[in-house]
Amino acid sequence: MRRLLIVVLTALLPTLLNAQDVRNIILLIGDGMGLSAVTMMQFDDIDKKTIFDHSDNIALTRTYSLDNRVTDSAAAGTALATGTKTNNTYLGITPDGRWLESLTAYANKRGMATGLVVTTYLQHATPAAFYAHSENRHNYADITRQLADSHIDVAIGGGMHYFKEEYGTEDSVARRLNKSGYTLVRDMESLSRCNPRQRVMALLADYDLGADSGSYLAEATGEALRLLDKRSEGNGFVLMVEGSLIDGMGHGNDAEAMKREMRSFMGAVECAVEYARQNPSTLVVVTADHETGGLSIVSGNADFNLSEQGIEYRWGTDGHSAQMVPVYLYGTGAECINGIMENSELGQRLKMLIE
Numbered sequence: 001m002r003r004l005l006i007v008v009l010t011a012l013l014p015t016l017l018n019a020q021d022v023r024n025i026i027l028l029i030g031d032g033m034g035l036s037a038v039t040m041m042q043f044d045d046i047d048k049k050t051i052f053d054h055s056d057n058i059a060l061t062r063t064y065s066l067d068n069r070v071t072d073s074a075a076a077g078t079a080l081a082t083g084t085k086t087n088n089t090y091l092g093i094t095p096d097g098r099w100l101e102s103l104t105a106y107a108n109k110r111g112m113a114t115g116l117v118v119t120t121y122l123q124h125a126t127p128a129a130f131y132a133h134s135e136n137r138h139n140y141a142d143i144t145r146q147l148a149d150s151h152i153d154v155a156i157g158g159g160m161h162y163f164k165e166e167y168g169t170e171d172s173v174a175r176r177l178n179k180s181g182y183t184l185v186r187d188m189e190s191l192s193r194c195n196p197r198q199r200v201m202a203l204l205a206d207y208d209l210g211a212d213s214g215s216y217l218a219e220a221t222g223e224a225l226r227l228l229d230k231r232s233e234g235n236g237f238v239l240m241v242e243g244s245l246i247d248g249m250g251h252g253n254d255a256e257a258m259k260r261e262m263r264s265f266m267g268a269v270e271c272a273v274e275y276a277r278q279n280p281s282t283l284v285v286v287t288a289d290h291e292t293g294g295l296s297i298v299s300g301n302a303d304f305n306l307s308e309q310g311i312e313y314r315w316g317t318d319g320h321s322a323q324m325v326p327v328y329l330y331g332t333g334a335e336c337i338n339g340i341m342e343n344s345e346l347g348q349r350l351k352m353l354i355e
């Protein structure tokens with residue numbers, strides 16, 4: 001019996017130790033990034049390993065929502081952010097109206113700093129799952145008001161249009177945001193001059209940052225890490241970064257555009273992993289909310305017994321698919337998460353790591 005106990009404890013020990021060691025979590029979500037999108041990038045330069053190939057651990061998540069085997073970004077974002085599944089179009093709320101606490105809200109209550117960085121507007125489903133509660137992900141007026149009063153310390157993305165619709169001119173938006181302690185920032189140059197003591201709302205576009213935003217996501221991730229690192233004063237932080245436009249390129253069945261958005265997302269992942277290598281109490285989690293496009297990679301020649309003469313990208317849908325999505329883990333605590341799990345279970349485990 002005693003021997004059995006020792007064996008069990010020895011097996012659990014690495015998990016327990018590492019769980020206590022995780023101070024910062026950087027969660028990167030590729031919206032619509034299925035395994036095929038990752039494989040596509042591996043084939044982009046077959047001789048070179050991608051940042052995904054360098055992960056310390058991997059897992060898979062089941063993405064279905066409570067009311068549909070094919071999830072939307074609101075239900076999937078809610079599962080990842082709060083640890084609870086809900087219906088499609090619901091944000092931070094159960095079908096019977098119960099509000100759910102997100103990972104960032106949970107971190108905020110524990111005195112940690114929090115941030116969001118996206119390529120789309122900050123009121124879009126994935127980022128909104130971290131601060132908003134609504135039955136309808138498209139109720140942008142309500143979601144914008146919740147963002148103006150949110151617990152997020154550093155928010156970087158687009159979305160000025162919805163703030164103006166709610167509060168009027170840019171000046172009145174700035175005044176409204178000031179009331180809840182935010183400094184409004186309109187460009188990367190001003191963002192780089194922000195002081196970590198300021199709470200920052202960087203609204204860099206009316207809607208999204210646009211396809212082909214190049215190194216924006218990696219640079220914005222770097223700025224968020226600079227601010228949160230100082231702001232957290234050793235108490236830790238949670239940062240969510242979304243490669244938001246991968247999804248749109250999947251909806252458009254455009255492989256080249258999807259590769260471009262994947263490259264932009266991978267730049268942000270590299271930035272996060274580099275931070276984790278230099279700051280050992282950091283866990284980096286890279287995943288997707290769902291797969292978009294039903295992408296498959298097939299032999300260009302129907303007879304694949306012959307030597308290869310090219311590959312083709314084939315699309316199964318212009319919507320989302322029900323496939324499981326990958327999870328890549330890097331840094332401290334990476335061994336705490338593996339296997340096949342519900343997307344909501346991944347959300348729960350992240351909360352447990354900062355308990």
Ligand SMILES: [Zn+2]
Pocket residue numbers: 032073247248251292320
């Ligand atoms: Zn989509």
